[in-house]
Amino acid sequence: MDHKDDQVHTIENVSSITDEKSDHGFTTNSEDLPKGYYRSPFFLGTMMATGFSLAAGVGGFALAAPNLALINAELGPDPNYVWIGLVYTMALAIGLLLVGRLSDLFGRRWFFISGQILAIIGCIVVATASTIKILIGGMTLISLAASTQLSFGIVSNELVPMKYRFFTHAWLYLWCLPASGFGPVVSKAFILYTSAGWRGSYYLLIGINAISALLYFLFYFPPTFHMKFNNRTKMQQLKDFDFVGAFMFTAGLLLFLMGLSWGGSVYPWKSPATISALVIGIVLLIAFGCYETFANLKEPLVPVHLFKNFSWVACSINLGLGASVYYGMAIIWPQMVAVLYTDDGGASIHAGFLSSLVGLMIIAGQLTGGSLAVVIGKTKIQCICVLTIAAATLTAVASCGPDDFIRATVLMCLGCFFVGWNETLCLANAGIDIDDQREIGTAIGAAGSMRSAISTLASTVYVVILTNKLTENIPAIVPPAVIGAGLPATSIVPFLTGFSTGNFTGVPGLTPEILVVGVRAYKEASAKAYSTVFLSTLIFSGLAMILSFFTPNVDEKMTNQVAATLHQKGTETIVGGHAEKHVV
CATH class of the missing domain: 1.20.1250.20 (MFS general substrate transporter like domains)
Known part of the structure; x- marks a missing residue:
């Protein structure tokens, strides 16, 4: 096939795809794509x-x-x-x-x-x-x-x-x-x-x-x-x-996930903020499902x-x-x-x-x-x-x-x-x-x-x-272990704080031997x-x-x-083709 025939074939191929786009999209077969499409x-x-x-x-x-x-x-x-x-x-x-x-x-x-x-x-x-x-x-x-x-x-x-x-x-x-x-x-x-x-x-x-x-x-x-x-x-x-469905989906999912994320961290699970976010979110998501199903x-x-x-x-x-x-x-x-x-x-x-x-x-x-x-x-x-x-x-x-x-x-x-x-x-x-x-x-x-x-x-x-x-686990396991190793009970709070800061300096009564026992107990509890x-x-x-x-x-x-093809800028020409059918 010479260049002119190839150009006509490409135009026909593009037309066959674009003419049917209202019903079939841009679906085609890879064999029908212009040569070099996947190397373009x-x-x-x-x-x-x-x-x-x-x-x-x-x-x-x-x-x-x-x-x-x-x-x-x-x-x-x-x-x-x-x-x-x-x-x-x-x-x-x-x-x-x-x-x-x-x-x-x-x-x-x-x-x-x-x-x-x-x-x-x-x-x-x-x-x-x-x-x-x-x-x-x-x-x-x-x-x-x-x-x-x-x-x-x-x-x-x-x-x-x-x-x-x-x-x-x-x-x-x-x-x-x-x-x-x-x-x-x-x-x-x-x-x-x-x-x-x-x-x-x-x-x-x-x-x-x-x-x-x-x-x-x-x-x-x-x-x-x-x-x-x-x-x-x-x-x-x-x-x-x-737009109505988009609002219900966005608001419902956002509130539901916010409630999940708040619970136990930002607010207690029983707090009004957590419960209301969860309940309203679930209600909106249910309403969204019904709306999408039954609305015309x-x-x-x-x-x-x-x-x-x-x-x-x-x-x-x-x-x-x-x-x-x-x-x-x-x-x-x-x-x-x-x-x-x-x-x-x-x-x-x-x-x-x-x-x-x-x-x-x-x-x-x-x-x-x-x-x-x-x-x-x-x-x-x-x-x-x-x-x-x-x-x-x-x-x-x-x-x-x-x-x-x-x-x-x-x-x-x-x-x-x-x-x-x-x-x-x-x-x-x-x-x-x-x-x-x-x-x-x-x-x-x-x-x-x-x-x-x-x-x-x-x-x-x-x-x-x-x-x-x-x-x-940590309060139940670590304090008894370090107290048994000789740490004063009054030093438990600063000792536990040391695991958060990484610094145990200044904990009254703490010795290297007690620290080893405490670290081991902390690991076991964790x-x-x-x-x-x-x-x-x-x-x-x-x-x-x-x-x-x-x-x-x-x-x-x-x-x-x-399912879809790339096109040259400003045209309906598939990448690698020669047609020049411009978009109006």
Whole structure:
């Protein structure tokens, strides 16, 4: 075929896609794409932008989580410092669905560019924060921006053939290694070896976000609003949008998660603030579900038919149950390492490497699962197997005490590895196991919102259990041990305070021998608390095991179908084609 014929073929191909966009979106086969499409600067630049964006998105949480106490000590103390980590999963729970649905309805390009700009602003606020409240404000901006950054599955899934979606996820997870995998090491290195301290992590994120924003701006040209909806205007789409549902969803989920986060930390569980937030939040979420189901909506926030597909629901819930291990253990495991398995309170770079095991092994599982998913096939069987192993190994960490470092590490690594494997299966399937690929943003966004909401719930449960058990065990075990070793009873309070400050100087009657006894008793008391936390993981992993039997097998959908294509700037020409059909 000569150049002229190739041009005519490309125009016909573009026309066949765009003429049917009202009914069939931009679905095509990879064989029908112009030669060189997947080697074009547009596609490669978009994938690079997505990778940098994902790295920055996970870094916003991973680089802060190991250092919450240190940050509070420098800028506080402020009892609200726990919001530094909690606001991240809360904002994601709300933002992921909104980003997915709105970008389905209005086009994706500027949502993802704007997300990077917002992330840059948030990182600047955090890096220059002088109080905990200002820092929480900056983290809120970072968290909202992460709603686009962690929507990477929308971009990658719709641009590659179905059969390569798992592998594409595996490639993108590589970008998580610096921040999520080695996050505790990177942040610890900034603290130990630079004058910037913990703020250095956010200077780094400013640069990464800037690179991603530039790459998105230069290379990411997905179908525009006018290309997707040739018979509608943006004003019509805006008038038909489900603002009532969006308000009920946002307000309900925000209040519910705030109530969970307040309980036992900011306010008592029985306080009016906690109870009212929980009750009003639940009522609004129930009202939202009824409204979406029974109201006659032209553009509902959540198409109800998604939830009639139980395999998709099971897959999406398991995505959250698996992720709850990461968000929970990213906080719990570094504390456990600091108290039980190091002698410096977790201040060394060695402790940073140990704390990194959670993120590293989850990424290792994600890479393995993404690389082998299609090779092995039967994704339902894979989910059943990996979740069973994860549940068993994570629960078994409860058997580990201060002298069981190797066993605890091996079990934690195995559990996180198989949780990561489950994550890559469920995230890809959330965009595959749907009837209409035009709703891929909504489907992955809804799954992501469930992921973050469940993670917030699980993290809250873990932290509450740990706090309650430490409060119960330490006074019951440590004072009798040190009094029996010869410490005066009047010195108990300053001695226990020393575990918080790391300084036992000036405790009346304290000798090196008594200190050894007290530290050992403190570790034993803490080990009992951590044991209870790991036993509680069975609540979530057990439910995940049950739901895994209802997750989908998608072998028959592993085809060359592509949900959407990149286009040259200002035209409807698919990247790599020669047509010059301009958008009016």
